[in-house]
Amino acid sequence: MNEYVKEVNPMSEKAIKDHFGRTLKDLRISVIDKCNFRCSYCMPKEIFGDDYPFLPESELLSFEEITRLAKSFAELGVEKIRITGGEPLLRKNLDQLIMELNKIPGIHDIALTTNGIFLPRKAKKLKEAGLKRVNISLDAIDDEVFKAINGKGVVTLPVLKGIEAAQKAGLKVKINMVVKKGMNDNQILPMARYFKGKDIILRYIEFMDVGNHNGWDMDNVISKKQIIDQINEEMPLEPADENYYGEVASRYRYIDGDGEIGVISSVTESFCGTCTRIRLSADGKLYTCLFASSGYDIRRELREGLTEEQLKENLASLWHQRKDRYSDERTEQISKNKKKIEMSYIGG
Ligand code: SAM
Ligand code: SF4
Numbered sequence: 001m002n003e004y005v006k007e008v009n010p011m012s013e014k015a016i017k018d019h020f021g022r023t024l025k026d027l028r029i030s031v032i033d034k035c036n037f038r039c040s041y042c043m044p045k046e047i048f049g050d051d052y053p054f055l056p057e058s059e060l061l062s063f064e065e066i067t068r069l070a071k072s073f074a075e076l077g078v079e080k081i082r083i084t085g086g087e088p089l090l091r092k093n094l095d096q097l098i099m100e101l102n103k104i105p106g107i108h109d110i111a112l113t114t115n116g117i118f119l120p121r122k123a124k125k126l127k128e129a130g131l132k133r134v135n136i137s138l139d140a141i142d143d144e145v146f147k148a149i150n151g152k153g154v155v156t157l158p159v160l161k162g163i164e165a166a167q168k169a170g171l172k173v174k175i176n177m178v179v180k181k182g183m184n185d186n187q188i189l190p191m192a193r194y195f196k197g198k199d200i201i202l203r204y205i206e207f208m209d210v211g212n213h214n215g216w217d218m219d220n221v222i223s224k225k226q227i228i229d230q231i232n233e234e235m236p237l238e239p240a241d242e243n244y245y246g247e248v249a250s251r252y253r254y255i256d257g258d259g260e261i262g263v264i265s266s267v268t269e270s271f272c273g274t275c276t277r278i279r280l281s282a283d284g285k286l287y288t289c290l291f292a293s294s295g296y297d298i299r300r301e302l303r304e305g306l307t308e309e310q311l312k313e314n315l316a317s318l319w320h321q322r323k324d325r326y327s328d329e330r331t332e333q334i335s336k337n338k339k340k341i342e343m344s345y346i347g348g
């Protein structure tokens, strides 16, 4: 069975392992399913219209419930937390949640993925609460291309202001750019040129078949190789070592020393063998894979009053049973037509 695992993290003593020997290290928490954008590859506006049934507030996990779960996960070896959504900055008082998560022993890294629009108002408070890093999504530097993608006609300026505010607040910033053929592949070079030398890592993400509504087709995927070749031709690159075990992005440095880029190649070079992530949806379902069809209802158990000990036992048992390796299977062409959760619901 362990032949499948490329390398097992030798680190933590607390580490619990799944069926394939992968340790649990990262918890991704979606705090809301709503979003102020309608990105065509994530929440296409034709489907996520005005009458879309988003979760009512009573169904969202409270900050107390999230913190309780995070504490339990930390006791099982989780060290990193990423807050996501929907658009996580639409959740009221998010800084208070971050402050609570920051107090948990064992959690040494809290990050956030956002579309950046609300950062000018919120970056400082988030940083003060203990946030270390933000990944800001920006799929184009050209206004017309960006307007068409985000489905709300928003130009790039408010996102660029969000990036500036995050940097000013002392947060480390990375940019996420999903690349889809015909949507924004003409932005690969302009984005690289724009962010080169700005102390910001731009990460290109291969368009993924998440959810059931984004019209994914392998023909629309621009591969890591195509991205790197294109940039390398104009701005020569060399590969760099991974920063830590299980890093999802392959790193490349500009040879002239002017920074680096990353590529997340979940489609053409999948990395399930080192996947140490569990995901918590805004309504309290746990998913051991981004491409899972169903989640484990931990909210029900929390609200039914399970003890700390039972909680830890149930979380550990969920991880022990984990056999997910969807992207590797995709590569092997054996998982076609499976119904999956939406990206806007689980948060990437
Ligand atoms: N709203 C926030 C944002 O856009 O950063 C957080 C949630 S969003 C679902 C998290 C990340 O998933 C974003 O960087 C987004 O670009 C990425 N994403 C969404 N759908 C995707 C897809 N089909 N393929 C690849 N990445 C996707
Ligand atoms: Fe919203 Fe982020 Fe999805 Fe875009 S990618 S629709 S900003 S959740």
Ligand code: SF4
Pocket (backbone or CB within 6 Å): 271, 272, 273, 275, 276, 277, 288, 289, 290, 291, 324, 325, 326, 327, 328
């Ligand atoms: Fe992890 Fe699932 Fe993605 Fe593989 S497909 S890397 S198991 S989330």
